[in-house]
Amino acid sequence: MVEIFNPATAGTEGLTEFAPDSTAARKLIFYHASEGKPLATPWQVALARSKLLTELQLPDGYILDCACGSGIQLGAHMAMLQRPGIGVELDTKRAQASAVNLQSIVQHRNEVGTERMERTRILAADGRDGAVICAAFADAFSLDTFPKIALLHLDPARPRNSRTHGLEEMAPRLDEVFKGWSPYLSDGVNGPALLLDLSPRLTHEQRLEVESLVDEVWKGIARTWVWTSRGRGRVDRLALWLGDAATQGIARRFVRIPPSITDDAHVVSGGRHLQAGDGLPAVTRHPPRRGERVSILDAALVESGLAEDWLRTVSKEAAFSWRVVAGRRPQIHHAHPLRLGQPMDRMLVQATGRIVALARIELQVDTVDQLVELALEHDIGKLTVRVSMPPEVQPSVQGAIDRQLSRRHGRRDAFVVQQPDDEMLLLCIVE
Numbered sequence: 337m338v339e340i341f342n343p344a345t346a347g348t349e350g351l352t353e354f355a356p357d358s359t360a361a362r363k364l365i366f367y368h369a370s371e372g373k374p375l376a377t378p379w380q381v382a383l384a385r386s387k388l389l390t391e392l393q394l395p396d397g398y399i400l401d402c403a404c405g406s407g408i409q410l411g412a413h414m415a416m417l418q419r420p421g422i423g424v425e426l427d428t429k430r431a432q433a434s435a436v437n438l439q440s441i442v443q444h445r446n447e448v449g450t451e452r453m454e455r456t457r458i459l460a461a462d463g464r465d466g467a468v469i470c471a472a473f474a475d476a477f478s479l480d481t482f483p484k485i486a487l488l489h490l491d492p493a494r495p496r497n498s499r500t501h502g503l504e505e506m507a508p509r510l511d512e513v514f515k516g517w518s519p520y521l522s523d524g525v526n527g528p529a530l531l532l533d534l535s536p537r538l539t540h541e542q543r544l545e546v547e548s549l550v551d552e553v554w555k556g557i558a559r560t561w562v563w564t565s566r567g568r569g570r571v572d573r574l575a576l577w578l579g580d581a582a583t584q585g586i587a588r589r590f591v592r593i594p595p596s597i598t599d600d601a602h603v604v605s606g607g608r609h610l611q612a613g614d615g616l617p618a619v620t621r622h623p624p625r626r627g628e629r630v631s632i633l634d635a636a637l638v639e640s641g642l643a644e645d646w647l648r649t650v651s652k653e654a655a656f657s658w659r660v661v662a663g664r665r666p667q668i669h670h671a672h673p674l675r676l677g678q679p680m681d682r683m684l685v686q687a688t689g690r691i692v693a694l695a696r697i698e699l700q701v702d703t704v705d706q707l708v709e710l711a712l713e714h715d716i717g718k719l720t721v722r723v724s725m726p727p728e729v730q731p732s733v734q735g736a737i738d739r740q741l742s743r744r745h746g747r748r749d750a751f752v753v754q755q756p757d758d759e760m761l762l763l764c765i766v767e
């Protein structure tokens with residue numbers, strides 16, 4: 337027997353976990369259950385990706401989230417697309433929390449009592465079992481036919497506290513969901529629409545494995561991989577948008593969620609299919625030269641394989657010389673300044689400047705004097721260390737530089753970087 341929750345009547349009895357969503361513009365409290373809060377999608381992230389869905393032509397029908405957790409992503413999709421929803425959640429208390437949250441979302445948006453909400457339900461059931469869920473749903477509304485599913489959203493649970501995990505550890509498993517739902521998804525122009533919310537920790541090989549699971553059911557279906565970042569160079573989400581949810585001709589997309597909820601996300605699109613490789617540029621080794629430009633790019637953008645696509649929009653340069661690709665500080669060298677007039681573009685660069693001096697100094701607290709001397713020769717008043725150093729040493733070195741420079745009268749901002757396997761310091765004036 338599948339338990340069914342109606343958002344219009346679901347109450348909070350027995351639900352003890354709740355918290356305001358810190359990313360929402362106005363107060364929005366979400367209920368969770370069974371320690372579900374860390375699993376929940378932040379409202380701003382959920383809304384940003386649902387907004388991107390509004391640019392697509394989805395088939396008619398319901399939004400289905402077959403492992404809906406606290407229902408936050410489902411609520412955002414329904415609000416943005418103005419569609420009814422079906423949420424499925426194995427944990428009954430979480431299913432109840434989802435129903436309550438869907439109602440809170442419509443209250444937050446002044447959309448209570450709409451026809452789409454009357455047709456929306458959350459089912460406490462196994463989200464892999466399309467036949468059982470469709471039958472229970474049709475039964476609850478005395479429908480002659482099964483509901484049409486316009487979009488299947490899946491954000492499976494993954495093992496916590498582990499940097500890596502296998503695809504078979506996702507709950508529910510992708511292949512089982514595909515098998516259980518493929519007969520019930522509406523066919524759009526490019527096949528059914530699916531949005532798979534995956535872990536950014538998946539390796540390139542695992543991403544290809546996900547593609548083969550997809551191809552086993554929907555051979556050659558259109559696909560767009562989407563990397564989402566909320567800043568600090570971290571990929572927060574990796575998703576695969578399929579069929580009518582994919583954008584034809586766009587293999588990859590990088591979505592930077594802006595610091596302010598009122599701004600739209602910054603989207604970079606393009607790239608090559610994953611089968612063609614991980615998309616990371618090749619590293620070249622050259623001796624650094626005074627006068628050339630150095631830029632440290634957003635690490636999440638580089639990880640998405642779209643850095644070169646983005647660089648083409650901010651520079652006419654024919655080629656960039658990649659000195660560091662992996663890690664927190666991807667580094668390129670180039671001849672001309674980047675055109676960073678747009679604030680959104682500035683967010684994708686950690687630092688950019690021109691090399692004014694090269695110095696073979698082993699950077700430590702007791703060698704800071706030498707670096708400061710050099711900085712003063714170049715009229716530098718502020719110097720940021722962007723060199724990899726042990727975390728316990730870095731603050732002391734930066735602190736010593738700041739103290740010494742604050743007593744002098746340099747006027748320019750600068751940063752210092754290194755190339756891999758080379759102790760030469762590159763002193764760069766910020767541009």
Ligand SMILES: C[S@@+](CC[C@H](N)C(=O)[O-])C[C@H]1O[C@@H](n2cnc3c(N)ncnc32)[C@H](O)[C@@H]1O
Nearest residue numbers: 376377403405406407408409426463493507508
């Ligand atoms: C990462 S959470 C989803 C969070 C959701 N996107 C949100 O915004 O709140 C994954 C959920 O899948 C549920 N789950 C695991 N196996 C399931 C299954 N076979 N059927 C339905 N739900 C399942 C877990 O209980 C968990 O709540």
